[in-house]
Amino acid sequence: MHISELDYELPPELIAQHPVEPRDASRLLVCDRATQTHQHRHFYDLPEFLRPGDLLVANDTSVINARLHGRKPTGGQVEVLLLRKLDDVTWEALVGGRNVRQITFPAGEDGQQLSAEVVARSGEAAFVVRFSAPIEPHLDALGETPLPPYIREQLRDPARYQTVYARVAGSAAAPTAGLHFTPQLLERIQAMGVQIAFVTLHVGLDTFKPIEEETVEAHKIHTEWCELPPATAEAINDTRARGRRIIAVGTTSARVLESGSQTLAQASHSRLVQPFSGFTSLYITPGYKWKVVDALITNFHLPRSTLLAMIGAFMGMDFMRRTYARAIRERYRFYSFGDAMLIL
The missing domain is CATH 2.40.10.240 (QueA-like)
Structure with a gap:
């Protein structure tokens, strides 16, 4: 696939320079892959799109003063x-x-x-x-908090570049999809019968590095340390066995979940994932066959990035292009401190 297929023009004023308050007041673009339709909501509406028995999997890494x-x-x-x-x-x-x-x-x-x-x-x-x-x-x-290069305004409260559930120190950048959650929203989600589990992936700055080769496939993906704990693996396998959905909070969580399925011989195991700890070099591009993730919460990503390639693999390139074009027309806020998408 030529790199130009992951390109788009973004007006500079749509690059969010600061987070909204409260966290869950950001906008949420709900994208239905089955109907190829959109809904314009807010992140605090997320529980309306969840079902009892669903499993929400988030990345509990913490950004260090790197x-x-x-x-x-x-x-x-x-x-x-x-x-x-x-x-x-x-x-x-x-x-x-x-x-x-x-x-x-x-x-x-x-x-x-x-x-x-x-x-x-x-x-x-x-x-x-x-x-x-x-x-x-x-x-x-x-040390100081290492904000991405496209954020030029000073961050008054470094805690706003951490998720409310961050607990395992090691990242040079935040898993930004998780920045929208508040403790109160997490309580609402759990109260409706949705289970929450955690993985860890320490995000490196290569996350922001554009693909410089002419084709997406020629790019050498960065490796990141991650962990899928036994309790989370058990919850994932149990959720799939009951026919419920596994919803990844962010591309980092999605990468861990799909990496957890790579070490299983699919033909001889009834389990979906198994626990592991170590580095992953999984590169998800259009054409990838998803094994674990049923729905994905994510922010809007940089053009020509590996993260945008992953989103294209999940929602289809045509639907992704139309979604990003609509988000720009509707003046959604982009990147780390921007608005979110829910891809169903």
Whole structure:
């Protein structure tokens, strides 16, 4: 598939620079694949489209203060953006500046002076950085929330770039479909007999990287660490056995769920997924045969992105193109702090 099929023109003013308040007051574009129709609602209307016995699966990752500021021995400033933890003191990271080898960071609240060494390259743009001590205990004091590059306004409350159920630290970016949930909305959903389960996927900044090859299939997908816990796997298998729907909250949750089905020999197992923990390189593009996800909650994604390819695979390319064109005409807000879609 040529990359131009994942392209669209977005007026810059539709890129949301701040979240709406309250969280569930964002708009919700409900997309019915069977009838190829749309409804214009709000996120707080979501329970109207859920049924008792459904299973909602969300990503409980938490965004870390991954943006750090340090200095080279010459005094020049260096920015480090943590991407992925490799061991207790070693991270894959983006490093701003030329010929950076040694970095010193400001003393933390405990007075400890941390330093780091750039020890190797990691792919085209990233580096392997080894710290003098584990950096995680110091991130609250030394780090900043790494907002996506298209958000240019300062975020007053960093908690608004976290889901209300975030609990497993490790992401460089938020699983944005989950940002629309409030504790009260989750309580309403559970009260109507919908079960909620969690997976974990630590989101990397490659999420925002456009596909640069001419064809979608030629792109090398980024790997992300994820976990599908035993209790969630059991809930998924039980839900499907009872003929109920599995609804993924976001593309990150969808990637974990479909990855959980990859390790099963479908012909010899009655289970839909099995628990696992590790890296996934699953690349979902149009033509993919979905095995787990029945419905999907998601935000509006960047053109020429792997996430948009996944949405095209789920709802069909023609319906997706018409949906995005309609969202633009109706002035929906796009990207991380934007409005949401429910694809049924």
